[in-house]
């Protein structure tokens with residue numbers, strides 16, 4: 001799978017951009033604050049409908065403009081044309097010129113994995129960061145997952161709103177409880193299935209890039225132990241005190257363990273960094289195994305941060321993406337781009353919101 005064309009209008013510091021990309025390595029070179037990461041953000045946005053920087057739409061609209069447009073042509077098992085427009089008043093998303101009504105029809109048109117400094121939050125951050133990681137991966141692989149998650153979130157919001165009322169409407173509460181349990185059980189089941197498949201891939205990736213012999217393991221710790229309906233009923237007294245739903249998939253945890261000890265609590269800074277990259281490598285491997293083609297890899301600024309061992313551990317993944325006619329976008333400054341990747345790459349010069357093929361490529 002590769003992105004053959006990218007079109008931006010009033011996105012971040014790009015007034016307009018139309019650029020064709022070949023498969024293979026795309027190295028985006030430029031000084032700080034020129035717009036390298038903004039390109040990765042636009043590609044990630046097409047794939048996930050979110051910014052990996054965790055910001056909303058308005059921040060991505062070029063200063064002083066009404067809305068942004070991001071579009072692209074993806075060449076994979078089938079060719080796809082994606083168009084998205086966002087303004088505070090209007091959102092449009094189309095795939096092959098058909099407006100998207102159900103997100104399940106959209107996800108999978110373009111699959112990406114991003115490697116960025118924010119990944120460290122997967123290890124250091126709260127359980128929410130890890131749930132998001134798992135949710136994204138399940139959305140990328142199961143068309144039904146995201147709509148299910150959205151319905152669960154909506155049932156949860158309604159239920160919490162009811163719990164906050166002074167006089168509680170018991171029959172409404174009962175119907176949202178039933179809805180929550182039904183949807184929640186499906187989410188739990190899908191998460192249960194995923195983690196044992198992901199864990200060995202992450203262990204292997206960790207081994208490849210780490211200097212130590214620690215064993216990485218991922219363990220799914222659902223907040224519901226056995227029976228969601230029964231356990232939810234058991235929390236009713238506490239729910240009255242806290243006025244919110246205290247158990248369910250929204251409280252799940254994915255423990256990251258090094259030699260059976262919590263990496264967040266006992267891992268060194270270096271181990272945490274390695275672990276974050278290993279999780280992303282596992283995501284890429286999982287997607288490749290399932291779909292038979294590599295996702296587009298977006299690598300933001302991390303190559304310069306890695307020592308030689310970890311860089312060389314990551315290289316096979318990049319090379320495989322390259323050889324299977326996948327695509328890698330990598331942002332670098334002139335000083336830190338990974339020359340060991342060889343001559344077979346496309347160099348782009350990024351300068352204040354413009355992209356130019358570099359002749360030295």
Ligand SMILES: Nc1ncnc2c1ncn2[C@@H]1O[C@H](COP(=O)(O)OP(=O)(O)OP(=O)(O)O)[C@@H](O)[C@H]1O
Nearest residue numbers: 012013032033034035036037038059060061062063
């Ligand atoms: N909404 C916006 N409208 C216009 N310009 C913006 C907007 N948001 C960010 N920018 C500009 O985009 C530039 C930052 O781009 P980007 O984050 O892609 O930098 P970069 O080239 O990756 O740099 P670094 O190497 O420092 O990460 C800055 O000049 C910033 O002012």
